[in-house]
Amino acid sequence: MTASTQDFDYHTPQVAAHLKLVTADLSDADVEEIGRRFDAIRESIRTDLGEDDAAYIHRIIRVHRALELSARATLMASIFPPAWIAGTAMLSVAKILENMELGHNIMHGQWDWMRDPEIHSTTWEWDSAISSDDWKKSHNDMHHMWTNVIGKDKDVGYGRLRVTTDQEWKPEHLGQVGLNVLIALFFEYGIAMYDATMEAEKIDAPGHPRLRALKKVWTKVKPQMVKDYIAFPLLSGISAPTTLTANFTANILRNVWTHTIIFCGHFPDNVEYFTEEEIEGESQGEWYLRQLMGSANIEGSELFHIMSGNLSHQIEHHLFPDLPSNRYAEIAPQVLAICEEYGLPYTSGRLSKQSYEVWRSLAMLSLPDEIRAKLSMSA
Amino acid sequence: MYSSRMTRIVTLAKRLTTPLLPDDYLTLFNPLLTFDSYRARVSQINEELPGVRTLHLRTARNLPAFRAGQHVRVGVDLKGVRHVRSFSITSAATGMAARELTITVKATGQGGVSDHLVHRAVTGDIVYLEQASGDFVLPAELPDRIVMIAAGSGVTPLLSMVRTLALAEHDTKVTFVLGARTTQDMIHRHELVALSENQEWFDLILWPSAALGHFNRAALLREIPDWQSAQTFVCGPAGLLTHADSIWRSQNALERLHTEQFQTRLAKIDGRGGTVSFAKSGRSQAADANTSLLQAGEAADVLMPNGCRAGICHTCVVPLKAGKLRDLRSGELHGEPGDMVQTCINAAACDVELDV
The missing domain is CATH 3.10.20.30 (Beta-grasp domain)
Structure with missing residues (x-):
């Protein structure tokens, strides 16, 4: 047990110091060279984009739409359990593809180079509780620009969870494992409300910020609720109640899946956090290093990568957020080679391992530091 | 456009497909089935001259009516990237919504949309269309006298005007100057010659510039003595248009001159x-x-x-x-x-x- 406690950390300040050790080994020229290497990777992919990439995204789009149509049709007979199971499975997969490999990546501008007005970051809308415009602001700008900078990147614990000892312990953290279960189940609504409330608080307007946020989220959510919980059940006739439960299940499954992938991308052990002072005057090379140390990959099959929206290549995604996701797999070995050459960390593991670390950290960090220290000591 | 009943159905269908559109699912079955944009299939290709082709573009639903002389933006995907260029519609404007139009395209040798349409497009290909636009159009109220001067591929919008006139009863007399380097280079020459032989109202002047020089002021005065009483439509390269502009300007008659330029002058790009x-x-x-x-x-x-x-x-x-x-x-x-x-x-x- 002692050995294993030494194996993992809770994102302690000691580890932040470790980060500085890592970067301390590098001269300014090294950092600059690393930046140049990453720029070169980016450039080689960007100039190589073409027909095959376009065919890839068109194929995913067709698969998503065909799956969704099949699911909706199958669920017309959802009163029969096999139809319920098949329909729910297809709908869940369709919804996951739509949010992850399509929505998230298209809104990053990964496919803007095709200049197709129908597959463009400025026109794409997705089946999620947060509108594409708000998402692009909070995710593309705040999270990607300020990755893992405490106080800047609101995705660090979403204002509720304590994911690093750099965050001060508060009694409310005691229940954070239970809270995280709830967050997982209702992820899209949680982040939409969290984001909208923060935006509402910035504006001095009549009405409680949370109420105004609720109104805003509701305008986005309403047509999707009508679709999933009124229109399609009604169309299912005798299968109405079972279609409703199927649609609800698919939405919940997608929430749990996206939550899992996203948490495994930033909260496993060995992922670093930063303070605003640390990143003052950050160069392009240092920005790359922060993206590298602030993200973690998940290993798996090709299908797994697609189902995770290629966020399983979280490191590559954070280095090159607007390169098409289908290219991350070929970039990964090049990134790893640079990391090995300069002795940089490259955090990667299977879904089970990364998930376990995420939940273990959440459990440990729910305790005050003194108690946690005693526990580790006695363990 | 589609009927109000269709509009209602589409609106209802959007409730089921939100945040996507019914189009997004319909195109799984037929890529032309779109309500929020226009797509067309290349239904027929005619070789006009070496490097010049007419493409028939057919849509699944009616396109909004266009006016003779207007152009339409046509999009194709080249190496995965959407490229869009304007082409003059060469088919007649019936004033009604229709499902087909034609464009005549000349290859430029620059590897862009035109070259693709001339050298690589085959029947069955899908292209993206936008609504027709442009002010270089046949007047709704026809004047008694029209002069048309075309050079090279500048014939295309004028051809649509002539074809439109050929479909209608009218008292307009048209003189058409068809210019190109040689007679063999004249796009749509056979059709225009046939028309001039069969139609009282249509006179054609072939102007091979390699033999006759550019169609200039002297040529205009000699060939079309009553040019000042006509509404004149000129389409071709910048040189021709500048020249026409100076002639009509000198007579204070610019309001009777209508021009459309095909090759835009490129801005000086020096990266500075x-x-x-x-x-x-x-x-x-x-x-x-x-x-x-x-x-x-x-x-x-x-x-x-x-x-x-x-x-x-x-x-x-x-x-x-x-x-x-x-x-x-x-x-x-x-x-x-x-x-x-x-x-x-x-x-x-x-x-x-x-x-x-």
Whole structure:
């Protein structure tokens, strides 16, 4: 047990110091060279984009739409359990593809180079509780620009969870494992409300910020609720109640899946956090290093990568957020080679391992530091 | 357009497909089944001359009526990238919605949309269409006398006008000057010759410039003595248009001259920057090669959308209307009208217009 406690950390300040050790080994020229290497990777992919990439995204789009149509049709007979199971499975997969490999990546501008007005970051809308415009602001700008900078990147614990000892312990953290279960189940609504409330608080307007946020989220959510919980059940006739439960299940499954992938991308052990002072005057090379140390990959099959929206290549995604996701797999070995050459960390593991670390950290960090220290000591 | 009943059905269907559109699912079955945009299938291809083709573009639903002389933007995907170019519609304008139109395309040798349509497009290909537009049109109220002067591929919008006139009863007398280097190079010559032989109202003058020189003031006075009483439509390269402009201007008759230029003069692109104009706000700002469009806009107090200011978040993209840009990261020159461009990492490479 002692050995294993030494194996993992809770994102302690000691580890932040470790980060500085890592970067301390590098001269300014090294950092600059690393930046140049990453720029070169980016450039080689960007100039190589073409027909095959376009065919890839068109194929995913067709698969998503065909799956969704099949699911909706199958669920017309959802009163029969096999139809319920098949329909729910297809709908869940369709919804996951739509949010992850399509929505998230298209809104990053990964496919803007095709200049197709129908597959463009400025026109794409997705089946999620947060509108594409708000998402692009909070995710593309705040999270990607300020990755893992405490106080800047609101995705660090979403204002509720304590994911690093750099965050001060508060009694409310005691229940954070239970809270995280709830967050997982209702992820899209949680982040939409969290984001909208923060935006509402910035504006001095009549009405409680949370109420105004609720109104805003509701305008986005309403047509999707009508679709999933009124229109399609009604169309299912005798299968109405079972279609409703199927649609609800698919939405919940997608929430749990996206939550899992996203948490495994930033909260496993060995992922670093930063303070605003640390990143003052950050160069392009240092920005790359922060993206590298602030993200973690998940290993798996090709299908797994697609189902995770290629966020399983979280490191590559954070280095090159607007390169098409289908290219991350070929970039990964090049990134790893640079990391090995300069002795940089490259955090990667299977879904089970990364998930376990995420939940273990959440459990440990729910305790005050003194108690946690005693526990580790006695363990 | 489609009927109001169809509109209601589409509106209802949108409730089921939100946030996507019914189009997104319909196109799984037939790529032409779209209600929110126009797509066409190349239904027939006619070889006109070496390097010149007429393409028949057929849609699944009616296109809005166009006017003779208008052009339509046609989009194709080349190496995965959408390229859009304007082409004059060559088919007759019936004044009614129709499902087919034709364009006549001449290869340019520059590897763009025209070359693709001439050398590689085959029947069955899908192209993207936009609604027809343009002010170079046959007047709704026909004048008694019309002169048309075409050089090279400039014949295309005029052909639509002539075909439209051929379908209608009218008292308009038309003289058509068809110019090209040699008679063999004249696009649609056979059709126009046949028309002139069969129709009282239509006179054709073939003008092979290699033999006769450019169609100039002297030629105009000699060939069409009553030109001053006519409404004249000229379409061709810039030289022809400048020349026509000076002739009609000298007679104070510019209101009777209608021109359409086919080859736009290219701005001098030296990557040294230029004036950035902001179409919607009506402002402009000089910007050097290292000033991002975003900075230029902000200096002119234009409400520029912006986010990370580092090329990551794509919050700042706006449509480019004209000009070329230089990518501040790679130094690459790029940009075509209609592109959505990131203003935070692009600088003006010449005079640039943004739609913001």
